[in-house]
Amino acid sequence: MNDILPTETPTWQYIEQVTQQLVQSYGYREIRFPVLEQSQLFKRSIGEVTDIVEKEMYSFADRNGDELCLRPEGTAGCVRAAEQHGLLYNQQQRLWYRGPMFRHERPQKGRYRQFHQVGIESFGMAGPDIDAEIILISAALWRALGLSSSVRLEINNIGTAADRKAFGAALTQFLQQHEADLDEDSRRRLLSNPLRVLDSKAAATQALLVNAPSLSDFVSPETAAHYATLKQLLRDNDVAFVENPRLVRGLDYYNNMVFEWITDELGAQGTVCAGGRYDSLVAQLGGRGTPAVGLAFGMERLVLLLEASGKLPDSVNQVLDVTVLASDGVAPQQVLTLAEHLRTRLPGLRIMSHCGGGKFNSQLKKAYNSGARLAVIVDPLPETGDQTVRLRQLDDTGHSETITVAGLAEALKRALATP
Ligand code: HAM
Numbered sequence: 001m002n003d004i005l006p007t008e009t010p011t012w013q014y015i016e017q018v019t020q021q022l023v024q025s026y027g028y029r030e031i032r033f034p035v036l037e038q039s040q041l042f043k044r045s046i047g048e049v050t051d052i053v054e055k056e057m058y059s060f061a062d063r064n065g066d067e068l069c070l071r072p073e074g075t076a077g078c079v080r081a082a083e084q085h086g087l088l089y090n091q092q093q094r095l096w097y098r099g100p101m102f103r104h105e106r107p108q109k110g111r112y113r114q115f116h117q118v119g120i121e122s123f124g125m126a127g128p129d130i131d132a133e134i135i136l137i138s139a140a141l142w143r144a145l146g147l148s149s150s151v152r153l154e155i156n157n158i159g160t161a162a163d164r165k166a167f168g169a170a171l172t173q174f175l176q177q178h179e180a181d182l183d184e185d186s187r188r189r190l191l192s193n194p195l196r197v198l199d200s201k202a203a204a205t206q207a208l209l210v211n212a213p214s215l216s217d218f219v220s221p222e223t224a225a226h227y228a229t230l231k232q233l234l235r236d237n238d239v240a241f242v243e244n245p246r247l248v249r250g251l252d253y254y255n256n257m258v259f260e261w262i263t264d265e266l267g268a269q270g271t272v273c274a275g276g277r278y279d280s281l282v283a284q285l286g287g288r289g290t291p292a293v294g295l296a297f298g299m300e301r302l303v304l305l306l307e308a309s310g311k312l313p314d315s316v317n318q319v320l321d322v323t324v325l326a327s328d329g330v331a332p333q334q335v336l337t338l339a340e341h342l343r344t345r346l347p348g349l350r351i352m353s354h355c356g357g358g359k360f361n362s363q364l365k366k367a368y369n370s371g372a373r374l375a376v377i378v379d380p381l382p383e384t385g386d387q388t389v390r391l392r393q394l395d396d397t398g399h400s401e402t403i404t405v406a407g408l409a410e411a412l413k414r415a416l417a418t419p
Pocket of ligand 1: 074110114271274301
């Protein structure tokens with residue numbers, strides 16, 4: 001559990017802020033649900049013969065002997081919670097969530113045992129327009145973060161469960177003829193979940209698959225029509241994509257359209273976002289048949305990508321606008337009082353007052369390191385006339401002007417309005 005990125009870096013907060021604004025602008029509302037669930041929930045939804053359920057869940061028996069686990073993903077928990085609270089019955093819902101997920105995978109750059117997802121799920125809509133909306137939200141997020149040129153969209157139509165069953169049978173028949181050349185995992189999955197063989201990392205297995213039957217030959221006309229409309233909607237909205245007939249996803253609940261956003265800039269863990277349609281899951285978990293589609297992206301991967309891209313706005317690391325300090329000989333009380341006065345006059349401005357005394361020069365050095373744009377320097381009271389302060393630019397020019405306290409708020413507003 002040690003390989004965990006700090007979760008509250010400025011980059012992280014920036015991505016969360018941009019995401020929140022974006023999903024709200026599409027009419028999605030946030031839902032929260034537990035980190036701890038019955039293991040059965042994930043076995044039933046993700047599938048028994050998947051890497052997540054077979055190898056990666058943090059499962060344990062609690063004091064009552066109930067088998068619980070730390071959630072490995074958000075979709076199943078979202079469906080369970082929404083169903084339990086009556087949000088899905090005969091309704092359309094647009095929901096989003098964020099939070100930690102847990103998978104016992106081998107940690108490496110971009111892959112952690114505790115990681116964080118933002119998920120977006122919509123329920124009660126069966127057409128390709130909502131599929132397109134889900135993908136458009138992700139495309140809009142990359143645009144907002146300046147990452148559009150760092151990621152590419154791959155999509156596929158995996159058909160209905162019945163289509164995949166027919167394809168699975170054909171694939172099994174083909175692979176059985178080459179069983180001796182398969183890797184161990186693939187041999188085991190040959191009968192239980194042959195589609196997972198398509199994901200095998202073994203070069204010999206991949207070489208065999210070149211001549212294997214193709215899922216696209218088995219998909220039903222209805223899903224093909226749905227998929228064709230989705231592709232047209234993506235083109236109409238200028239979202240470029242590549243079709244990847246090998247894309248089947250590692251979770252069993254999908255049908256029809258699946259997709260992944262992939263980057264080449266993070267090494268092996270290049271999938272930053274993934275999702276698809278899952279029309280059977282709500283019914284499978286005990287609800288009434290409800291079409292659904294969604295996605296999730298990994299916060300850690302996005303943080304890494306954004307920091308590597310050099311597209312992070314300077315303002316992300318800036319948490320202050322103004323710092324207030326004292327000339328030598330000025331009482332600290334004056335600094336505190338002036339800063340309070342400014343906060344009242346200029347709500348929303350981020351103002352820090354220097355505390356802890358010290359020589360003026362060392363205060364000024366700290367002010368430069370604080371990231372604030374401006375310093376207000378309180379000078380000793382003049383023998384006659386109004387109290388004045390100096391307003392200093394905390395840049396290379398160090399330009400400063402002397403102004404009266406009465407005119408300070410206006411001067412600050414003016415100075416901060418100029419870029
Ligand atoms: P997933 O592909 O398993 O899908 O995960 C989604 C994203 O979570 C990945 O693309 C990746 O960015 C991030 N991720 C997964 N595992 C790790 C890890 N160990 N360390 C860091 N990041 C990771 C799902 O979980 C589905 N629930 C997505 C979905 C939502 N489908 C429909 N709605």
